[in-house]
Amino acid sequence: MKRNLLLSIFSGLLLWIAWPPTPYTTFFLFVGFVPMLMAIENIIQSTVTRKGKKIFNTTFIGFFIWNTLCVYWVYNALKIIGPVVAAPLTLIPYALGPLLMATACWLYYRVRLIAGRTLSLVALVCFWIGYEYLHQSWDLNFPWMTLGNGFAVSHKWIQWYEYTGVYGGTIWVWAINILLFLLYVGLREGQAKPTRLKLITGFALVLILPLGLSFYKYYSYKEQVNPSNIVVAQPNIDPYEKEGTIPVHEQIAVLTHISDSIGQKNTEYFIWPETAIAQDMDEDRIYTDNYYLQVRGFLNKYKNANVLTGGETHKFYTKRATKTANQLPDQPGMFYDRFSAAINIENSSKVQFYHKSRLVPGAESMPFGNALSFLKPAFEHLGGATGAYGIQPEPTVFYSQSGIGAAPVICFESIWGEWVSKYVKQGAQFIAIITNDGWWENTSGKDQHLDYAKLRAIETRRWVCRSANTGISAFINQRGDVVQQSKWWVRTALKQDINLNSDITFYVEHGDYLPKAASILAVLGIFFIGIKRGFNH
Incomplete structure (x- = not known):
């Protein structure tokens, strides 16, 4: 089990290295989830009990490392109130995202119990995007770590965001990571050569076509003079x-x-x-x-x-x-x-x-009404006035x-x-x-x-x-x-x-259509898990 923990930590470090504002390392996003997927697969194939809990705990640690290293600076806005009060408050930006990410991985495991690997991986992408959309929509919103934001320092790669928004980047990262993971699994399981060739071809196309389209749009784009x-x-x-x-x-x-x-x-x-x-x-x-x-x-x-x-x-x-x-x-x-x-x-x-x-939770709005009103004295140091602003x-x-x-x-x-x-x-x-x-x-x-x-x-x-x-x-x-x-x-x-x-772009016209569709599929997947579990009991 130590090996799986190390794989999860390795994923967290790779994703951190890939994240803005570090230049020239964005490509690590394309491999950052592979060790995590390997760890999940190891647990699924093992004989241990309570696999779901182990998957949740293992992935949470890697995601916690990634998030904490990327948004460590949040603590600077809190430290004026003292470390005793600030330390637990940092769990909101540092731990809440990883908790939702680990939940997406746990849901992936639940689907694996009742469906094949390929369908389960598609479900994983939907669960992940569903988490990202939730995390930009509810009272504790903090969409800073939306996966598609990771290409911000390599903007020449993602000129097609004018069609998809950042969620297109999330799908792109997961698609490449999943294809590399399936290649690894195929080698480990002695998969037939034609199948591996299909995966290699798919990987090449999914990587090269978006890059080619983006570079073409970048170098051919001309602004109207106004x-x-x-x-x-x-x-x-x-x-x-x-x-x-x-x-x-x-x-x-x-x-x-x-x-x-x-x-x-x-x-x-x-x-x-x-x-x-x-x-x-x-x-x-x-x-x-x-x-x-x-x-x-x-x-x-x-x-x-x-x-x-x-x-x-x-x-x-x-x-x-x-x-x-x-x-x-x-x-x-x-x-x-x-x-x-x-x-x-x-x-x-x-x-x-x-x-x-779009208010900063705590600093400018009190999440969930008066339920967290006791935190107002601490939240005021996050960078705004305490309590609820009008919107x-x-x-x-x-x-x-x-x-x-x-x-x-x-x-x-x-x-x-x-x-x-x-x-x-x-x-x-x-x-x-x-x-x-x-x-x-x-x-x-x-x-x-x-x-x-x-x-x-x-x-x-x-x-x-x-x-x-x-x-x-x-x-x-x-x-x-x-x-x-x-x-x-x-x-x-x-x-x-x-x-x-x-001029109006496709994304401006249609908005966040990708996460909305994925969230619907994620909810259907959760219902599917619940129904199947009910039948099995």
Whole structure:
């Protein structure tokens, strides 16, 4: 059994080595699951008892190693509360994903009891994708480790994400790993030569055809010339000093200064990071807000420009207008919502708001209502305000006076391909990601977050203009190339003439059709397991 444990650990290490932001090692994704599958097969073929439990425990260890090594940086956002409290909280990002992954492997074993190896492996892929889709959809969402994200540093390989999204990458990884595993099993079991040749041919085709298609699309892709001058600002303000230590008007002064230093007469968007305006503002009284007026004053020099900025806002109601509304203390019948917002300010009386709707569990939303409310004091240090922010059911596209459509994507939201595609379907011609990655310090978290933005560019064929408070700010073209990027922890601004695009990709049109179909099959597989087990008893 030690051998199987070592195989599982080896898989975890291979997958970690393959994961962004490590360059030149992405190909390890194609072999990373083979040792794990070998360990599972060894247990299935052995004479030990309670095989399902052993498969779950063995695979969990490998997946735990993979996840922990890839998202170790989450602890940096927690350590301020002390190791005693932080240690158990890290089990949420580190252990919950591995638990779901190991469950997919256990379900694969249950199918093997009643079906052949080939059908069971197909079921395994469905169970895995079902786990990934669940993990982006429920209250404890953390789709950071979705397998298709692993190609973010090798974006030339996956230009066909404009048809499939990241779940096409998940299927590709599993298909190649399974074919290699079947070749290994065939050699071990003395499989007939024609069968092995079929597997080798299948492996070659599954590897080469997607790569060939991707390289062809990458090198033949031409952007339609439709330029717009954009500036992204990186104020480099310590996130722990944004609220309370440094006055908000000074922070805005920094932003206006670095924006003005490279702004042009034809600049159409100045993009500032998440919570750039750190003062809570009343959306219904925005026109008299001093910080709004300070931004409007800056825009006097740029008549056709917009400032797309992050901010903290609120709205008051005379009734509980939303599920997230809270009652005002000592004011019966009055309610309010707080928002992590994107705000579009222009040289007119029009102000547009978007409310962040894919929230960080704990930091910005309390998972499962009040069930985990006792964790609020600890969750507040994850990178946002404690408790539930208000959200909105659909994204909002910001439109400039000249008719340019911008997708305001706030931080964590940039991990959701389908959510970002909804902006594009509504008319967004470029993507503006505003974020504050300073909570994680100088770790690979900030690099992974930047790399994942390249996937959104490919899926939607839109430029990504990324403004990060402390870095890394960047411009990414429609092929996923990082055209410009800032250094970490410096005060700077970048400008770029981007090309606007109004074409709709297949993925934008159809969204996450692959995981939805796989999830249905996974549920049917679970029912099938339950029915068969019932008959057997």
